[in-house]
Amino acid sequence: MAAQKLLLPYNFSDSDRKALDFAVSTFGHRDDIEVTIFHAHTPLPSIDVSSETVTGRLSQNINYLSQKVSEVETSLQEVKAELVRRGFSNDRVKLKFKPRKKEIAAEIIDLHAGEKFNLLVLNRKAGRIGRFFTGSVHAKVAAALRNATVCIVC
Amino acid sequence: MGIEEKIDIDVFKVVTRAIAEAENLELMTGHLSQLLVVALGIKGCSIFALNHESQELEILGSFGLSVGYVNKGPVLSAKSIARTVKGEPIVVTDTSNSDLLQYPQEAIVEGVRAVVSLPITLHGRVIGALRLYHYDVWEVSERDLDSLMLLAEIIGLALMYTRLRYALLSVKETTNEIHTVWLEPFGV
Numbered sequence: 001m002a003a004q005k006l007l008l009p010y011n012f013s014d015s016d017r018k019a020l021d022f023a024v025s026t027f028g029h030r031d032d033i034e035v036t037i038f039h040a041h042t043p044l045p046s047i048d049v050s051s052e053t054v055t056g057r058l059s060q061n062i063n064y065l066s067q068k069v070s071e072v073e074t075s076l077q078e079v080k081a082e083l084v085r086r087g088f089s090n091d092r093v094k095l096k097f098k099p100r101k102k103e104i105a106a107e108i109i110d111l112h113a114g115e116k117f118n119l120l121v122l123n124r125k126a127g128r129i130g131r132f133f134t135g136s137v138h139a140k141v142a143a144a145l146r147n148a149t150v151c152i153v154c
Numbered sequence: 155m156g157i158e159e160k161i162d163i164d165v166f167k168v169v170t171r172a173i174a175e176a177e178n179l180e181l182m183t184g185h186l187s188q189l190l191v192v193a194l195g196i197k198g199c200s201i202f203a204l205n206h207e208s209q210e211l212e213i214l215g216s217f218g219l220s221v222g223y224v225n226k227g228p229v230l231s232a233k234s235i236a237r238t239v240k241g242e243p244i245v246v247t248d249t250s251n252s253d254l255l256q257y258p259q260e261a262i263v264e265g266v267r268a269v270v271s272l273p274i275t276l277h278g279r280v281i282g283a284l285r286l287y288h289y290d291v292w293e294v295s296e297r298d299l300d301s302l303m304l305l306a307e308i309i310g311l312a313l314m315y316t317r318l319r320y321a322l323l324s325v326k327e328t329t330n331e332i333h334t335v336w337l338e339p340f341g342v
Contacts, residue, residue, distance in 0.1 A: 012221040012224070012225070013225065014225055042180070042181060042184030042185065042187075042188065042215075042217070044188065045172055045185040045188055045189055058168070058189075058192045058193060061191070061192035061193075061195055062192055064191065064192065064218075065188050065191070065192060065217075068217065068218055075221055100180065100181065100184075102177070102178065103178040103179070103180055103181075104180060127205065127207060127208060128205070128212060129203045129204070129205040129206075129212050130203060130212055130214055132203075132317065133179050133203070133214070133313060133316045133317050133320060134178065134179050134180070134316065134320055135320055135324070
């Protein structure tokens with residue numbers, strides 16, 4: 001059993017890629033670390049309308065949404081395969097792919113509360129306007145956690 | 155034959171309800187993108203915020219586009235369908251025959267044949283863009299374009315609401331951290 005549990009939230013951005021590279025270069029050679037790659041995808045919207053016309057049209061295309069969500073899951077499996085190629089053993093890399101119910105910081109905090117990770121590798125891109133609207137994910141996560149080491153890759 | 159109109163009141167209702175009911179910005183932009191994709195039968199959708207310092211359009215949410223296309227590089231407001239940031243809706247009906255795109259080759263590889271770009275405005279200023287991507291040549295009717303412009307304005311209001319809500323939550327968190335000892339000088 002791995003002595004250390006590492007959480008790597010991953011959303012396929014360039015900054016996530018940097019965080020992944022950091023995780024590989026820093027922890028890839030250690031066999032006492034188990035990595036969980038975490039992605040919370042946007043769940044399919046519930047469509048509740050009275051008009052049969054629009055419901056029909058939307059439901060015709062809803063399979064496209066499901067297909068796209070499956071593609072994201074496949075991409076996440078490719079990230080796992082890359083970690084394995086770059087040094088982690090297959091049984092030390094786990095995937096967590098779930099529908100997002102809360103904002104991403106809250107999802108990460110909830111996951112940590114359940115699984116008690118020792119290490120979290122987050123990332124931060126300077127000057128992003130997105131933070132103006134919702135605040136900083138890494139700041140929210142770091143402020144909420146106890147008994148964990150948080151690495152922030154910039 | 156006239157151009158097909160894709161947006162009626164029922165579609166508009168479903169999409170605006172997704173904006174109104176979302177609990178956070180990530181879900182709002184995600185669901186809005188998904189619903190526009192299925193309602194219009196298009197390939198993908200992105201919602202950007204304009205970073206006025208870097209003059210980049212930063213993705214807040216998207217759906218239907220590949221990871222490679224989303225991460226193709228910085229989307230510069232001056233190079234990528236530039237007139238959108240001047241407040242104009244732009245329809246690129248055929249990407250193979252347009253000089254408006256910043257990444258035309260990547261669009262071809264992605265299978266994006268048409269792009270509709272709409273400014274997201276607030277108080278008359280552009281704060282972002284709503285972009286729709288189709289895998290085929292796309293003629294958009296005037297009425298659909300009007301509806302999409304209206305939708306982009308609603309997104310602008312939703313973004314402002316999100317910002318104000320975040321400010322309120324920050325104030326609440328800060329006040330929650332204040333111990334009563336600082337508020338009750340007479341030791342009640």
